[in-house]
Each structure stands twice: as structure tokens, then as C-alpha cells.
Amino acid sequence: MKTQNLKQRFKATALALFTFTSMHSFAAPADQVIAVVGDSAILRSDLNQGIAEVTHQLQAQKKEVPPPQYLERQVLNQLILQNAQLEQVKRYGLKADEKSLNEAMLKVASQSGVNSLEAFQQKLDATAPGTYEALRSRVSEDLLIQRLRQQQVMSRIKISDQDVDNFLKSPEGQAAIGGQFHVIHMRVSGSASPDELKNVAQQLKNDLNSNDDVKSLEKKYSSASVKVEGADMGFRPISDIPAELAARVSLLNPGQTTDLIPVRDGIHLLKLIERKSDEQKALVPQYNTRHILIKTSEVVSPENAKQTIESIYNRVKAGEDFATLASTYSNDPGSARDGGSLGWVSPGVMVPEFDAVMKSTAVGQVSEPFETQFGWHILQVTDTRQQDMTREYQQRMARQILGERQFDSESDSWLRELRANTYVEIKDPSLDSKAKNTTNTADAVKSD
Structure with a gap:
């Protein structure tokens, strides 16, 4: 998707350069408001910074830099879109998740050779006081925009049961669900910059097209700052491959390699060596589970909730009926009405802490009290089974495949509508006509 590609590159470059840029570059002594977007303003220094970042990235990739006026037009429109999305973030009251923000900041820090946020803050603020907080604010905005776009675009994607059935009956759908796949999996990670990691991954992809020797590829592309890991996964049913990766692999012909797959732990590549038909079913372990929950609140502290659940746990161990206690004391109204029963639960449905305790509790036993984000629990597994989930998995x-097809086009449509419905006033007459003539925001920088 063109708009999203420029957005991703713009943001990636911004994060890479921000670390080494003085705060003075963001606030010139005689700054000028060049555009008003809703309740926010775009300054001349914002535009200059954006142009510098995109120029730097194109030069680092050894790509031609567009003419100044053209690049100025692209970056201005991107800044307008960015501010329009931030206006929506405020409107919906979205807040950055502290854990996700810290993880994102730590990733930026590691790319700069720093292993802790404290050290990273000291390094940045030694360059110019306040740089760390400014970067943190920028990363937070980026995360919120991603979250906003995901929510808004996903709400526009409509996939009916009939769409699913038609796809599964098609040759592509049959290929996606009906066989075993011999796959080579490679991952590129490390402390190098995102651009360096991407360049290595692209070279690896080119080499992988004609080379299946995992060990030689690891040795060839690994360095002090780049770690390349690979595995020949052999033949395995499609149900054994994570759904996000399976959706990509299923569309390949033997000998083909996926595009680069950037995720949190690095850049992934998969090559399909061979496929063969298979009737193996996707059997999933399930646990017939019941629980008792004591929620924390303004009037029930975590310590009080813990003491209450420990008291209930001791009563269960002393022989009192679990179902009766659940109906009487549990703060989960949905299950309390049924003696705490959650029915048959598949792994991954509950929060990780609950999931781990459920899988480690023997049938008939009651777990010791444990805490999740919802409060304090005890649980009992009354039975287990292997459930055929082949149809559900398919x-x-x-x-997911159909949703990925729709996401880019729906994202483009949403951004166009957002731009059209956002109040924008260009203060600089020389930029006004340029912005009005801009209908596509990503021609200057295209994805590989």
C-alpha cells in the first residue's frame, strides 16, 4: 500500500535519525506555522526535519532523491495525514500502553548499542536535554497511530461465512489447507540499524532463491551486529505453522520465498521447498475448566483479594464443594452462575497466566491461588480431550488471508476519507497549491 509504505519509511527514518539529532532542529528560533490541521499546527521546522529524514533514508538506500519541490509536497501531505490521525487518537481517547512503549523504546535503544532505558536516556539527554522525552513522545504517537489504523481499518473489513466457504473451495484455498509443507525458515536480527537489517535480509532472500544450505547462509550473512538464524523445518502439516506465516507460505509455489516479514524479534523469511497432500487433522488439546475469581477494585486491594481467594482455596481443600463456592463468591458472573464452569477451553484463549496454570494442573486437582490482570483465581481442570479443530483452523x-487482501485497500480508503474530512488550512501560499495537487502521498518513496 503506497501511503502506508511512505508512512512506515518516514517513521523508521525518523526514529533512526532522532537519536542523533539535537532538539534545536525541531524548534528554530523564528519558526513559522505553515499549516493548521484540526487543532494542531505544522511548523516549518517539522517540514524541514521530515525532508531531511526522507532524504537521508533514500541516500542510505542509494536511491534517487526526488526534486526538492516534489519531495516537499510529499512530506507536507504526510505530516498532514499524521496530524489528522493524531487528532483521531485524541478524539477516541487512545492512550499508549506503558509496557508496549517501553518495549519499543528499548528496541530503539538496542539499535543504538544501549541495553537499558536509563542508559539510553543519559546518552540522548547528554546531546541535548529533553531529547529522550521527545523521542518517547514520538514513539508513543507512532504506536497510537498504528493502533488507531488497525482498529479503524479492521472495522471496515467485512468477510462473510460465504466468502470463507468460497475461498476454501477454490484452488488457492485447497492449496492453503490441504497438505504438508517442507519449509526453510530464516530470521535476521541483531543490534544493527533497521535499514542494515533490511538490506541483509534482502540479500539473504535473493540468495535463498537458489540456495537451500541453511548453515552456509547463516555463516555468510552473520556478523558482529547481525545475527542470521535458520532451520530446515522438514515436512509438517499446515496446522503446525503459525497462522500468520502459514497464510504466506500457502500462497507460494515450490522454490519460492516469501517477501520480508518484519516482526518484533527480527525479519523473517520462509522458502517453500515442496508440498504434498495430507489428511492429517489439526487436533488441539482442550481442558474442561472451572474457576473462582476475586477481582481487585477501589475497595478490594490486591492483598485483600489474595487473602479471600486463599481462604476459599483452603475451604475447597478441606472438602467444600467447588461449584457452590464459585456460585457464592466468584466475581466472574458469567461462570459463577454455572458453578464456575468455563466449559472446554483451548490453549491461547485465556490470558497467559491463566493458560499456564490450566495446562499444568492435573485433572481433578485444584490449583494454588494465582494472579492475573483480572484479580486472584483458583481453577480446577475436570477433564481433558483432543479436539479436532481442522475446520475451525481452516x-x-x-x-486471515482474505483480511490481508482487503487491509491495504481499506487503509488507503480510510486515509483518503480522513484527509477529506479533516480541517486543513495551508498558511504558506507557496505550499497551498502543492498540497491541493497532491492526491497520492507515497510516490517519492516506494517499498521494495
Whole structure:
């Protein structure tokens, strides 16, 4: 998607350069408001910074830099879109998750050779006081925009049961669900910059097209700052491959390699060596589970909730009926009405802490009290089974494939509508006509 590609590159460059840029570059002594977007303003220094960042990235990639007026037009429109999205973030009251923000900041820090946020803050603020907080604010905005776009675009994607059935009956759908796949999996990670990691991954992809020797590829592309890991996964049913990756692999012909797959832990590549038909079912372990929950609140502290659940736990161990206690004391109204029963639960449905305790509790036993984000629990697994989830798995994968197809076009449509419905006033007459003539925001920088 063109708009999203420029957005991703613009943001990636901004984060890379921000670390080494003085705060003075963001606030010139005689700054000028060049555009008003809703309740926010775009300054001349913002535009200059954006142009510098995109120029730097294109030069680092050894790509031609567009003419200044053209690049200025692209960056201005991108800044307008960015501010329009931030206006929506405020409107919906979205707040950055502290854990996700810290993880994102730590990733930026590691790319600069720093292993802690404290050291990273000292390094940045030694360059110019306040640089760390400014970067943190910028990363927070980026995370919120991603979250906003995900929510807004996903709400526009409509996939009916009939769409799923039609896809599963198609040759592509049959290929996606009906066989075993021999796959090579490579991952590129390390402390190098995002651009360096991407360049190595692209070279690896080119080499992988004609080379299946995992060990030689690891040795060839690994360095002090780049770690390349690979594995020949052999033949395995599609149900054994994570759905996000399976959706990509299923569309390949033997000998083909996926595009670069950037995720939190690095850049992934998968090559399909061979596929063969298979009737193996996707059997999933399930646990018939019941629980008792004591929620924390303004009047119930975590310590009080813990003491209450420990008291209930001791009563269960002393022989009192679990279902009766759940109906009487549990703060989960949905399950309390049924003696605490959650029915048959598949792994991954509950929060990780609950999931881990459930899987480690023997049938008939009651777990010791444990805490999740919802409060304090005890649980009991009354039975286990292997459930054939083949049809459900196929339907989920089909929806994911169909959703990925729609996401880019729906994202473009949403951004166009957002731009059209946002109040924008260009203060600089020389930029006004340029902005009005801009209908596409990403021609200057295209994704590989």
C-alpha cells in the first residue's frame, strides 16, 4: 500500500535519525506555522526535519532523491495525514500502553548499542536535554497511530461465512489447507540499524532463491551486529505453522520465498521447498475448566483479594464443594452462575497466566491461588480431550488471508476519507497549491 509504505519509511527514518539529532532542529528560533490541521499546527521546522529524514533514508538506500519541490509536497501531505490521525487518537481517547512503549523504546535503544532505558536516556539527554522525552513522545504517537489504523481499518473489513466457504473451495484455498509443507525458515536480527537489517535480509532472500544450505547462509550473512538464524523445518502439516506465516507460505509455489516479514524479534523469511497432500487433522488439546475469581477494585486491594481467594482455596481443600463456592463468591458472573464452569477451553484463549496454570494442573486437582490482570483465581481442570479443530483452523486462516487482501485497500480508503474530512488550512501560499495537487502521498518513496 503506497501511503502506508511512505508512512512506515518516514517513521523508521525518523526514529533512526532522532537519536542523533539535537532538539534545536525541531524548534528554530523564528519558526513559522505553515499549516493548521484540526487543532494542531505544522511548523516549518517539522517540514524541514521530515525532508531531511526522507532524504537521508533514500541516500542510505542509494536511491534517487526526488526534486526538492516534489519531495516537499510529499512530506507536507504526510505530516498532514499524521496530524489528522493524531487528532483521531485524541478524539477516541487512545492512550499508549506503558509496557508496549517501553518495549519499543528499548528496541530503539538496542539499535543504538544501549541495553537499558536509563542508559539510553543519559546518552540522548547528554546531546541535548529533553531529547529522550521527545523521542518517547514520538514513539508513543507512532504506536497510537498504528493502533488507531488497525482498529479503524479492521472495522471496515467485512468477510462473510460465504466468502470463507468460497475461498476454501477454490484452488488457492485447497492449496492453503490441504497438505504438508517442507519449509526453510530464516530470521535476521541483531543490534544493527533497521535499514542494515533490511538490506541483509534482502540479500539473504535473493540468495535463498537458489540456495537451500541453511548453515552456509547463516555463516555468510552473520556478523558482529547481525545475527542470521535458520532451520530446515522438514515436512509438517499446515496446522503446525503459525497462522500468520502459514497464510504466506500457502500462497507460494515450490522454490519460492516469501517477501520480508518484519516482526518484533527480527525479519523473517520462509522458502517453500515442496508440498504434498495430507489428511492429517489439526487436533488441539482442550481442558474442561472451572474457576473462582476475586477481582481487585477501589475497595478490594490486591492483598485483600489474595487473602479471600486463599481462604476459599483452603475451604475447597478441606472438602467444600467447588461449584457452590464459585456460585457464592466468584466475581466472574458469567461462570459463577454455572458453578464456575468455563466449559472446554483451548490453549491461547485465556490470558497467559491463566493458560499456564490450566495446562499444568492435573485433572481433578485444584490449583494454588494465582494472579492475573483480572484479580486472584483458583481453577480446577475436570477433564481433558483432543479436539479436532481442522475446520475451525481452516476458517481462521481463510479469514486471515482474505483480511490481508482487503487491509491495504481499506487503509488507503480510510486515509483518503480522513484527509477529506479533516480541517486543513495551508498558511504558506507557496505550499497551498502543492498540497491541493497532491492526491497520492507515497510516490517519492516506494517499498521494495
